[in-house]
Amino acid sequence: MTTAMVGFDRAEAVKEFDETKAGVKGLVDSGITALPPIFHHPNPHLSPAASHLSIPTVDLSLPRSIVVDHIRSASKEWGFFQIVNHGIPLSAIENTISAIRSFHELPADVRSQHYTRGFVGGVSYSSNVDLFKAGAASWRDTVQIAMAPVRPEVDRIPEVCRAETLAWDEHVKEITREVMGLMCEGLGVDTKRIEEMSCLEARMMVCHYYPPCPEPDRTLGIVDHTDPSVLTVLIQDLIGGLQVKKEENGEEVWVDVKPIPGALVINVGDLLQIISNDTYKSVKHRVVANSQEEARVSIGIFYNPAKRGELELYGPLPELISSEKPAVYRNFTMSEFMTTYFSKELRSKFTVEQFKL
Template identity: 80%
Template sequence: MTTSTGGFDRVKALKEFDDTKAGVKGLVDSGITTIPAIFRHPHLHHDLSPAASHLSIPTVDLSLPRSTVIDHIVSASKQWGFFQVVNHGIPLSAIENTISAIRSFHELPADVRSQHYTRERVGGVSYSSNLDLFRARAASWRDTVQIHMGPVRPEVDRIPAVCRAETLAWDEHAKEIAREVMGMMCEGLGLDTRRMEEMSCLEDRLMVCHYYAPCPEPDRTFGIVDHTDAAVLTVLIQDMIGGLQVKKEEDGKEVWVDVKPIPGALVINVGELLQIISNDIYKSAGHRVVANSHQDARVSIAIFYNPGKRGESDLYGPLPELISSEKGAFYQNFTISEYMGAFISKELRSKTLVEQFKL
């Protein structure tokens, strides 16, 4: 990251923004009509080609026969790395209440919100703008609440009261769907249904609650830059604003595909750790969020599922059952501390963990 260019002290500008503790929402509330320089992504117009309108990510109906659902999940995980699930049994009200509660927190008065602002997850909870603010080449137009739901429960009193009950309840709802989907993903690989659960892949759960305020110059920044998730699995809910896009290769070219909001649907995607565990059978896909050009803010809530077993003897890599003389292991084994250390050391847009751990 460049410290200064042409008299512009970027580090100072980043610190001044962070010190307001009001986030992007504070900038919007101030009435700005142009975005500050720290948010401007150079050459962005080259990256914002229209989404491929003739494509859409798969939708999996969980009410269909189990064998059919498994086939659909396996196909989506191999071809897209993303899919939406419907008829999952979670009441629509539970999803809407969680989204509404996160929106309510981010729209509290700045002096109330700022009391929670910190870059450290104190007691498992934090609220800040841009998790990689001081590492990224350009900031993105979003604020975030993070709650580390497991394996150790967060200090509940540190979760903002306006969204406390809803986020705790959502963690329980989403965990059951993650368990069900992981089980079917295992069956699709010819493994025991509980294989990933026994590896503790449901235990470490990080809930990340994003607020994308309306942006006065949406063609000059992103909501979130192109990246892949480090996790085993991600389960996400979103409101009806839209903006999430998935990268897909078509006819030898990369195109972007909108993840169109479906009322009550859950968006599920394969993380890089699952790509490694599956020995490249399931694929992790790049995705991003375009800056919000709507009048209303966009809210999305993702839960990242990772192994809870993190001792020096707990090694992760391609599952032995998926390695044969015909198809050897594509990745080395590693500890989660090695894996997450590689993730944290980089800015969001440069996550290439599958490349880093390839044999």
């Protein structure tokens, strides 16, 4: 059975699912044993991950020059890396993950009170942000909290995860400032260059919950995509499922981002690829549907410029443009950039391509 079958009204089925306000977790709680048709991906492309490859791990306790070299290389060749010895206590990571899990596992009648597709007071809880736009839904539910530049209405954040998410935002901001400085050094520009562009000041926390899936080979947790942000900083539990696309010997393969207790996953976003004039790469990544018995949780914070006036233009840093390496992209406002991003399905690298010269 597929979503293309005669008589199936996908629009109506999506509407009915959304109106339950119970998300994918509600379907699991109902005891379903087969995937509803709206979640059928016609070709999930679930080829096995390349077991001989792993994304780089950067130890921040090493001498700074070595750390800069490792981050530069990882950002150019992979667009992804994990950092360890970053100074954030393991307990802070575990508490944040546990709090998000607790929210998603509240009774459906309690969770549903928070369910909304719009941001109310800077907070949203729903299933699939592109549910009504995508050709197929993915197997996840999400809490989003707009942490800055405008602080969320604290009472709108579910109480069970309120203190933990607010504290996590502060923890990550400081380590992101350090990582941005290291990445600037890798580009050969002033260590404060990206921070001075207000790129620490617009922060969106996205808390994903991937319940066990009855037919994981028929859907995905998140389709392959790139992030529009400057940087994304993510924590994940030990279940795994995040994969990164890598080119090897002329072929594209998927590589598991294997969970490391206490590590932070850093990935280059589309904006940083543009700002770095293609030195750093924003790469496609996805999450496979959860085949484990326990739900998977991940929490990402997306960093973007807060300066969004019509006179604030973004594009390749002038310091990185020369006759040998001319600008690859034109300048644009953040309004134009974000409008372009949200005009498409998640599965696309459309955004970056639109701004190429």
